[in-house]
Amino acid sequence: MIFRQLYEPDSSTYTYLFGCRDTGRAVLIDPVLETVERDLSALQELDLTLSHTLDTHIHADHVTSACRLRSLTGCKVAYPEMDGLPCADLGVSEANPLREGSLTFQPLFTPGHTDTHHSYLIDLSGSLRVFTGDALLIDGCGRTDFQDGDAASLYL
Numbered sequence: 089m090i091f092r093q094l095y096e097p098d099s100s101t102y103t104y105l106f107g108c109r110d111t112g113r114a115v116l117i118d119p120v121l122e123t124v125e126r127d128l129s130a131l132q133e134l135d136l137t138l139s140h141t142l143d144t145h146i147h148a149d150h151v152t153s154a155c156r157l158r159s160l161t162g163c164k165v166a167y168p169e170m171d172g173l174p175c176a177d178l179g180v181s182e183a184n185p186l187r188e189g190s191l192t193f194q195p196l197f198t199p200g201h202t203d204t205h206h207s208y209l210i211d212l213s214g215s216l217r218v219f220t221g222d223a224l225l226i227d228g229c230g231r232t233d234f235q236d237g238d239a240a241s242l243y244l
């Protein structure tokens with residue numbers, strides 16, 4: 089399994105790249121428009137084909153590059169099913185994880201930062217990790233004061 093943490097400073101967005109060595113295919117969690125070229129370069133350097141983008145949530149403070157990457161690479165766009173996005177190729181939910189080769193992205197419903205926010209539980213070579221988007225940050229949590237945020241939901 090291949091894993092990279094990537095950072096975009098203008099929107100303070102962490103994007104995560106996961107690659108399956110068996111299939112040569114990759115998934116990007118929370119890619120943003122500012123870093124399309126960086127993400128394509130990373131995939132090329134690692135000799136990976138982008139299979140899916142997977143977003144934790146929709147928000148004005150970071151604009152996803154999912155549809156741009158789809159038009160450039162032919163990847164599929166995955167979102168939390170409850171968002172009901174017409175542009176999504178597939179919806180994920182706690183009952184419907186995303187699988188790519190040896191990788192499984194298990195959605196966890198984590199509302200509060202937005203009302204449909206999902207985190208993703210992933211087994212990284214025997215070590216379980218949760219990718220929490222903007223629900224849970226280092227030394228804090230995501231803001232809840234705009235665009236479908238709710239502090240009580242985040243606390244629960």
Ligand SMILES: [Fe+2]
Nearest residue numbers: 147149201222
């Ligand atoms: Fe956000």
